[in-house]
Amino acid sequence: MIGFQNSIGRKIGAAILGTTVSALVLTMTLNIASFFHSYRQATVQKANGLAKIMATSTISALDFNDPDSAKEILDSISLITNIVGATIFMPSGDIFASFGTKAKSLPVLDDGSQVEINTFIVTQPIKSGKDTLGYIVLEGTFSDQGEWFYHNLATSGLILLAVLAACIIAANHFRKKITKPIAQLTAAVREISENKDYSKRVAYKSKDEIGYLVSEFNSMLGKIETRDSWLNSHREMLETIVSQRTKEVRAKQGQLKEKNTQLIKQIHERRTAEMIREEVERINRHDLKSSLNLVIGYPELLLNKGNLTPEQGKYIKRIAAAGYRMLDMIQFHLEMFKMEQGIYTLKTMPVDLIEMLCSLEEEMALLLNQSEVSLSIIMNKEEINGAEEVHINGEMVLLRTMFRNLIKNGVEGSVKGGKVSIDIESDELFTTVSISNSLPVPAEVRGRFFNKYVTAGKEDGTGLGTYSANLIAKTHNASINMETSDQTGTTVSARFAAVTIES
Amino acid sequence: MELLGNHKILKPIITAFLAIMILMSSSIAMGADTKITATKTQLRALFIQKIPKYVLWPEQEDPAKDSKEGTPYTVATIDKESLLPYFNKPESFKLVRWPVANCQVLFLDSKNPRVIAAIIQRVKDKPILTIGQNPDFMRMGGIINFVESGSRMKLQVNICAARKAGLTISSKLLKLSEIYCGDEKE
Structure with missing residues (x-):
């Protein structure tokens, strides 16, 4: 049994004893006070009665002016211990006779008595018929009130001790009876708390509150036991799952690590390949440029020497133009690489779209003739005459490459006798250039029309035309999109921010 | 200066x-x-007026039972004039000169013992309270006698004579008095 510093038993015992003792002390105090007051009242009433007797007895003495007789009567007061003095006054205020402590003067009292803490005075008129012969004044003390008080106090104390002893025995009995089941309950709680053994039960049955408490506690223990076993099984299951998952995760971590190793290896290989490719391209460009110098330089020499027929001059010029175009393409290939990497620095300037498109028409005249495809440039629903001006901000060479590729794609995507339309629409905000041709984009490449190296149905297609057009448009912050169907053919539209040229 | x-x-x-x-x-x-200080006559008159309170007459003779209806004590005296100035309560006392047919108190203030003795003899069986101031008054059969003792006046009561006259003397009065039966002191 484990002791508690402030156990319920002690509290119950203290409560019973405290209440009982308090009630007893209060009752005894009030009882003593009440008896004390009654005692004083009774003493004063006795004194009043005595004064009346003395007044009656001394009438004859006053009638016949016999102070000795009066004194003799007053002397009998000596038998009354708490009366210390008696004085008979005549109506004139003179003292007729006295005993013991003599009153100095006739006191004037409203109700015939004056009560102090330890003394009292009573007066009584001495009457014979209607005549007032004098007054008797009795002075007394509550001399025995202290003795009476201490006697009562001692008696009360003894009673209190006796009752207290009885109360202690009774309180101890009831305390044990009340706290026994609580002690059992406490011991069970402590044992359960220490051993975590929820199979314990408290063996106490009663129809009182403690019995109900014990019953509910046992019921609660049963529920806890059930839940505890469920939790244990659940915990074991969770531990198994966690163990399995841990194994899986570790396996996947190994796989991931292996893949990461492979990926790093691939990246390293890719970088090596890229470096090799770049180096090869750089070498190729350099070699091509060296060869192109001859292709570009000799037509210039031939043209300067003259003696050429107009048709020969025309062909020579076309050779030179093709050389320059090839040079541009080699140069562009490098710039495309920069654009892909996002490191290209755009050298923007206002570019006249009409002039550029007319130049491209002239440049592609041979292709158009061979393909038997006509080119139509329309602005605001009307065919242009070459004098119009529509400006966009951009780099001439790149824009030229972009539209060259798109027109060339359009021509190649047209049937013989067909037409490629270039529709220019310009408003305050945007300038949109749409290039349309009659044939649809093959279905297998529609979804990746602007992707790199995507080509279909062309013998010499590099798969870079639409890719580079898309790259250039993005570099110019322009949007580009393609719409194609079997009925309406294909339209590629590029939308640029409009530029206003101040005159 | x-x-x-x-x-x-x-x-x-x-x-x-x-x-x-x-x-x-x-x-x-x-x-x-x-x-x-009061005169002796005044004192005697005062005593005579107070004594009836302590005396009980036979019922048919007791004026006290009628006093509430205004019937005063009839006090007879030989020398009415000497006491008359001190009897100023006519509603209580009626002072008359002896001889009289009916009275309750008879004050025998005569200095002649024979007269006193004759009067006492005459009224001794009647319920009349006889009061005197003579040394032989008790022996003569008088009921209450005034005796001077120094500066004070004391009473002597002849209870045998009172009993004979059918009067009852209050113990309060007897307590103040010297009690006699005839001329013998009790």
């Missing part, structure tokens, strides 16, 4: 002051004396 020089003026003033003081003190003494 000036005051000392005027002692001739002060002397009669002081003498007059002392004379006034002496006169005042004597008058106060006289007043006090008159206050506490």
